Amino acid sequence: MAPAFPIDDPPPARPAEPDPGDCCGEGCVHCVLDRYDEAMARYQAALEAWRVRHPDLTLP
Secondary structure, three states, rough: OOOOOOOOOOOOOOOOOHHHHOOOOOOOOHHHHHHHHHHHHHHHHHHHHHHHHHOOOOOO
């Protein structure tokens, strides 16, 4: 059974990982891999804040 998360404060959604072919390998300034890394950093910060607000809940 899935844990019951608060409806008004669900856990943050993990960003979708780009496919290996999404990067062209040409060193673009805004590479999809850089954007993914930035999205993961935001996700980690949001997840940590969510865990502080909900210490009694765990993610599957």
